[in-house]
Amino acid sequence: MIDRVALLRLIRTEGVGPQTYRRLRARFDTPEEALAAIPALARAGGRAKAPFVPNAGDVRREIDRFDTLGATLLFLGEPDYPKLLALLPDAPPMIAVLGDVAILHKPIVAVVGARNASVNGCRVAADIAASGRPIASGLARGIDAAAHVAALRTGTTIAAIPGGLDVVYPPEHKALQAEIAERGVLIAEAPPGTAPMARHFPKRNRIIAGLALGVVVIEAALRSGSLITARYALDYGRELFAVPGSPLDARARGTNDLIRQGAHLTESAGDVLMNLPDRPGALFADARIAPAPPGFAEPVALLESGASELDRARRDIPRLLSASPVPVDELALHCQFSPSALVAVLMELELAGRIETLPGNKIGLLLAP
């Protein structure tokens, strides 16, 4: 069995995002080897100072805090890790869970929507959440809360939260969060004690979409967080459902727009169940959106790259990037390097803090701080 302390040290290493984590696990046999290689990789990526790597004591203290909370830790690649979530190219390397882990292996429906929801919107959310399937949502005000409450009444529910398992947000959901931890599942990617910040919310949203076979959006203004979850659903090959509304209600703009773009027009739980597949569409669909494999294998062995190609890649790839993100596929077509060289250099650049990987597998150059 792989040492969880080493895994968590790697996960908490500065510059190691979910995609870099996957690349490091593919490249190195053990987390210890990856940890040992990190300073050199970051140097190769152009970073002068070595990234911060927590020591064993640091992460043991984190694990102790999880134990005190009664949390189960699910590491990507382990059998208990949710299978649909593992399909994400940016699957969380580890999630901490309170509640019954078995629920995560049932066919899950996500229900998300506006915080400033209308009474009608909340009623629709409750109707749909009473479908009998476990309902995943984000424990936010409005639609999320209505969906969780209704799901608890007729079945069970899963809340993915942006902060630590022991942090309640928003404060009025304290009792609901406790009830979900007891009768459903509460999921956090962040360490205990983490206060939710703006950047945590889209990461939380990807977990909601990633757990589910389909995502139902109820009341969403244009450019709202729920549309980010919808975008993830499409990126991950999940079914997308949207509830229509009057053109005069700004909260229906986003959902009407999703329907116009092809989301299932949804009026009831029946509409959702009728169109819910057994498996994510990405498993069948065209290669462009095919998910990363649940393991850590990369399509081409990294060691195939000759040293001289790697050198050219290290020189050229940063020049091809800009602050405006480009899809990795496009970069690959443009630069003509082998996939292994490309992946190796992207990993180095990410560890060096010079690039970031964004949803939709896009790469953006980070401007020097």
Next chain:
Amino acid sequence: MIDRVALLRLIRTEGVGPQTYRRLRARFDTPEEALAAIPALARAGGRAKAPFVPNAGDVRREIDRFDTLGATLLFLGEPDYPKLLALLPDAPPMIAVLGDVAILHKPIVAVVGARNASVNGCRVAADIAASGRPIASGLARGIDAAAHVAALRTGTTIAAIPGGLDVVYPPEHKALQAEIAERGVLIAEAPPGTAPMARHFPKRNRIIAGLALGVVVIEAALRSGSLITARYALDYGRELFAVPGSPLDARARGTNDLIRQGAHLTESAGDVLMNLPDRPGALFADARIAPAPPGFAEPVALLESGASELDRARRDIPRLLSASPVPVDELALHCQFSPSALVAVLMELELAGRIETLPGNKIGLLLAP
């Protein structure tokens, strides 16, 4: 020039519906010849008593009443008859018009919806009707009235009414009907003095759909009259637009359903104008919904049918029909008679009052009274 008195006598003859009228005009060179043939045709269709044919005096009195009202009569096949309306297989043989006939030759948008409309629904109707295009509707309460009023404010409007031009229905629309007759166009298919009956409403609806390049449905319950207009729009190859609404509002069930079936999800006049073609889709689309030609030609000359085939067709076709309507196409495939024999026998049966032609070119057997 064809004698309008003879045309109107033919139009007002018992058993002559729009489709039979087209068939008779195709088969006979002049309306007089058709009138002369009617008793024999009805007899061949199995009717003992000759159908009622109004005499010249009867229809001259009707024309006098139209003159007193200041109406213009537009006969199918004449240059002033609206071109899009002429494409209907069941185009009205004659429409009586008050107002500026030229408006009927502009690109028209139809806006229809619930009589028990919500305030919001009426606001959306008004927004969309203010698109600048002439707006056709049915002068009913609710959405229709809101659309007419808004269209008069920014442009012009066309009302197709179920009764006679001089009959006001509903009574509270007296002033609006008068204003439309003056500043827009008021259209009736029925003779002056006709009180609107249930059977007139779907006929009126086909005129609304038939005049327009596209039909916008705003608030429609399931199985409502607006959905009949929507059905005509599809049958006639016109664009179909529907405004979404909350699943909790029964008035949105019909429109949400139309969107699910492929109608353009519509939130504004811009959504309509962006998707409005220059010509009806039926002019381009597959042959199944290709419209009848604006003239009276049938695809195959009727006289090609041998007498013996006609006899067999007269015997067999009534047996193939039942009170449950079947599409003419299906009947044709099933019975193997030539199109000319089929058309001839259907004409005879309709004149004999034994069948009726229904929307979608379906034929149903009328049970003996």
